Amino acid sequence: MTVQTVIEAVRDGMQEEMRRDQSVFIMGEDIGARGGVFLATDGFVGEFGEDRVIDTPLAESSIAGIALGAAMNGMRPIAEIEFADFIWPTVNQIVGEAARARYGTLGQMCVPMVLRAPQGGGVRGGLYHSQSVEAIFAHTPGLKVVTPSTPYDAKGLLKSAIRDDDPVVFLEYKRTYRLVRGEVPDEEYTVPLGVADVKLPGDDITVITYGLMVHHCIEAARIIGNEGVSVEVIDLRTIRPLDNDVILASVEKTGKVLIVHEDTKLLGVGGEVSAIIAEHAFDYLDAPIVRLAGPEIPAMPFSPTLEAAFLIDTEKVSAAIRNLARY
Amino acid sequence: MTVQTVIEAVRDGMQEEMRRDQSVFIMGEDIGARGGVFLATDGFVGEFGEDRVIDTPLAESSIAGIALGAAMNGMRPIAEIEFADFIWPTVNQIVGEAARARYGTLGQMCVPMVLRAPQGGGVRGGLYHSQSVEAIFAHTPGLKVVTPSTPYDAKGLLKSAIRDDDPVVFLEYKRTYRLVRGEVPDEEYTVPLGVADVKLPGDDITVITYGLMVHHCIEAARIIGNEGVSVEVIDLRTIRPLDNDVILASVEKTGKVLIVHEDTKLLGVGGEVSAIIAEHAFDYLDAPIVRLAGPEIPAMPFSPTLEAAFLIDTEKVSAAIRNLARY
Amino acid sequence: MKKTPPVVGAGVTRPSDDKLVQMYREMVLCRALDERVWMLNRQGKAAIVASAQGHEAAQIGSVQALQVGKDHFYIYYRDLAVLISLGLTPTEIMLGFTAKAGEPLAGARQFPTHGASKTLNLVNLSNVVGTQIPQAVGSALASKMRGEDAVTIVYFGDGASSVGDCHEAMNFAAIHKLPVIFLCENNGYAISVPLSKQMAVDGIVSRADGYGIPGVVVDGTDIMAVYEATSEAATRARDGRGPTIVETMVERYLPHTSDDDDSLYREQEDLEEARKRDPVRILQEQLIGAGLLPGDTDSVIRNEAKRVINEATDYVDAAPYPEATDFLDHVYS
Amino acid sequence: MKKTPPVVGAGVTRPSDDKLVQMYREMVLCRALDERVWMLNRQGKAAIVASAQGHEAAQIGSVQALQVGKDHFYIYYRDLAVLISLGLTPTEIMLGFTAKAGEPLAGARQFPTHGASKTLNLVNLSNVVGTQIPQAVGSALASKMRGEDAVTIVYFGDGASSVGDCHEAMNFAAIHKLPVIFLCENNGYAISVPLSKQMAVDGIVSRADGYGIPGVVVDGTDIMAVYEATSEAATRARDGRGPTIVETMVERYLPHTSDDDDSLYREQEDLEEARKRDPVRILQEQLIGAGLLPGDTDSVIRNEAKRVINEATDYVDAAPYPEATDFLDHVYS
């Protein structure tokens, strides 16, 4: 075991897969000599050469489209979008094309590509360096969407994503990159896609979350635990496909659910999780299903006071859990 | 009152607004001499001239971006996307830019533009002429999203959308264009955005839906009505903002909810509606909240047998209502 | 529309006589098939038809300049003649138009001619105009990375050239000198929108300089010119000298698709002018002039085409629609 | 990078002597401001800084060739000197860098220099590179529709030229002969990616032919050349003769932003070469040569700039952050 940050785990995950499989390559802006704006590919161009570590022009739609074409022709591209805020031009190639390539060719084409992007706020990124984009991709059948929260998960899930034969949108919370440290095995491992993780077991209330928020929820759960309420924290890890089994099992045990995400509320992942529960675990519910999510503004404002007002923190989560416990 | 089809109502709505306000103009592919592929702008170029009815190159991102720029400079553009399936390139300018223009300039800029697109299936459109796209835009604060079902609503909502100072994504169900007829007043009227409509009152079960599905739901409700179960059909009409009041009032009355949409299920509008109910009307619920939605495949397949398997019809809705009635 | 005369480099082998006759055979077959599927549409048996009529020389001339089985073909909805020239049978293609079971490219899940063929390296993922251009560049990148000398050719219309993806893709291919051929079938219309409303220039070839790559305009109704320009571009690509724009000036004989009514926007005169440039007749006359269709060869070819198309029609008429049992399959691997 | 000499049309009025000195004053002020905000960043008082250092002549020379209050300005994050030249005060701008209450363009909701000013017709909606280009074209379309003779100018970097939106926007503007000026600040880098990995040509001006519009390359460190090229483009736009690409070859003196470390990718030599092309020094020398900075004029200008910047610094230091009470406002009208 080694203690690493999330960004180190991401880097190692890619590096191991590029060493393991010649068909894996990476393309994106500033990933070469610069090593990526977050240094996710630090040293890569030295080890793998410019052919497998391609500094692209600033042109996101084609980054996605070219990766898609390369994937259909036998390669396993990792396409990096510098910030998730700049991912919208890829929607046409990812949601429109990559997601349907297998379905629309009766399984003849497969698209083993990963679209990586750092997302989320808490880094003074303002309206255009803080966006959460998981909901839009997670709505699309044919895609897989992953949002790791820890170094262990980030590396293990990324390796699975690279080996997966379907297009995976891999969204890393940039706030966790250097903030979150954790143990990572020295030996080879992967974490399967589509499996949620009980990050903290508990009996009275289920908190379902993912990404950066996992850490606030765990902290809040510990605080509330000291107040005599036992909270289970579920990290979805993969947003599509959702792990209904883990979600429903927990709800059937606790009967009370709080869903937490940083992304805005309406038509967010929380809505879907709530609907799954309301349809399949209705008889077990003891209280309304509550969502705690980003406010209904387009994204996170820049000034520190405004950003703080947007962001969900341990305190806000604790307050929501206490409310629910009282119901 | 005149009986019209939906496409006639859409055409009249635009024509009246263009006559009323010189700043309204329309841009899109084939809207000039061709009159639009669905003839929504039939005769417009003759009446309003090529300056106000602009046949654009095939370039959706710029159709959106140019409309946005024109809107910020005092015009009221209606940008037509030929089929909603081709709307993805506009996401960057609409979700990324237009939705945040007001917020990000502290209210200095406003974006009075309408992005119109025909959507949905049932017309043998296959994977790329059948898509439903409301969920992706409806997730975004700053946008308004409208999905009319009848000629009356289509015209009245479109006129409101054109007069609105915010960017509106206006999604017309192409299957309704010539299929659905209805009375439209001869005198001037508008239908306000953000207000749901009880299309059929009832007491035992609430069916919440929008667009083409409204008609299947009404038919199903009539059938089930004859079986002694009183069904209320709510047409959301506007997907963002959602009309929580009408939704919750109905659920508090009936205690049982079926949500129906043609779009695929996960992270669709139904998830959000379910979550709103599970949070705010939990104590009134007598049964699980059920969703009937398109299956989890990327879009509607082309062959008639496959398309039929995808589509929700009156029979499927009736079956779902009966199931819920039995709970 | 101004038609620029073919500008072809030296040193390219002309197609052999046999190959020329073969190309003619494909053209005749394609035209017969095309006419038949329109008939099926009018009979309510084919939901939608986009025609290759007027584009056949550009499509067949380019395919025949490449190596089927090795090279990669990214096509669009109007490329019926590409399919014929790649070796798909009329029956296979008509299963697409009628959306019947056994359709090989997409299991009838998609519009006719859409889907893919793994064995033919043929891809036509979607109806979304222009998306295939970066995908093709990605395919060329993959070939180059593995050191293969396969070429990727991508077909698109003048309309598609306006899309941002076209720009991004050409620029990337130029930077990395990728083995890709950008073959534009410029028929002067994007549905109803004439070239003059799509661009302020006569065609797309003038963009080549802006990317630092070669571009060539050819008369797309002259199969020899297309063959030569494509051959030269393929040689350049295989030699590691990068991409080429081949702009073929063609005519669209018919409405955009069977759903369109071109009388709303197209002058009868314009159509009549267009029809004078019939690639099938032009090649027929060239072959007759060169003595390559001796005796009743031409009518044998035409009758054979008719026979094949009739058989195909009977087959697809009798074929069932696909069962909906597995319509949820192939979403994930 | 090859630098093409300025190619300027005849018949353009050179800036008056007074105007030249005014432009110099703005340049000096902007440079002083720029240096100060970097200092604030290093002190932890400014979260992010993108610098105009090396770009000032291109920015100020172009603004001064236009009519402030009437024309429309679509800028990007590096256009600090555009703001100065439009008349924003250093205090107003520094409220942006420090994200303090009263920031005029976005209420400190956005990165510095982002937002809009209704009175100045200034728009900088987002950090998303290239999105402003079609927006600017839309603005020009609106002006033309209303028969106004306002011009829209849009600023963007070499990096932005790779985006599909740039292509779509230029093509549309060309077709409709819109009154828009595409002003590219080509500094040879998109963050770390050098021009040679962004395009296979030396700059974007060679694309102009592909759109059928005029394009001109100027030395962007020579304010006179920029002024003249922009004036000519503005005249063309106002005369209904359509858009122009003005490519200004400039240098980026500093890392991409305060978050960047350019030693990872930029040779020291390259930087030293770049610094020789200091637009402030170049104009200073030109003015001294022309006798336009007599006596201690230059040091008066510099001292005045320092004084203003010091005052602004004190002001923003003392200013509070915005209250979060209304951070939910202005989502809808």
Ligand SMILES: Cc1ncc(C[n+]2csc(CCOP(=O)(O)OP(=O)(O)O)c2C)c(N)n1
């Ligand atoms: C992105 C996108 N926008 C619009 C359409 C609708 N549409 C289908 S074909 C077409 C015109 C394409 O013209 P061109 O590329 O010249 O090809 P042609 O049909 O003339 O061969 C349009 C607008 C589409 N399929 N995709």
Ligand SMILES: Cc1ncc(C[n+]2csc(CCOP(=O)(O)OP(=O)(O)O)c2C)c(N)n1
């Ligand atoms: C669409 C998009 N992609 C990526 C980025 C990240 N990014 C910010 S600036 C930049 C480089 C822009 O270079 P250029 O346009 O040449 O402007 P310069 O900074 O050199 O003046 C990049 C890649 C972004 N902001 N937007």
Ligand SMILES: [Mg+2]
């Ligand atoms: Mg065309």
Ligand SMILES: [Mg+2]
């Ligand atoms: Mg640059």
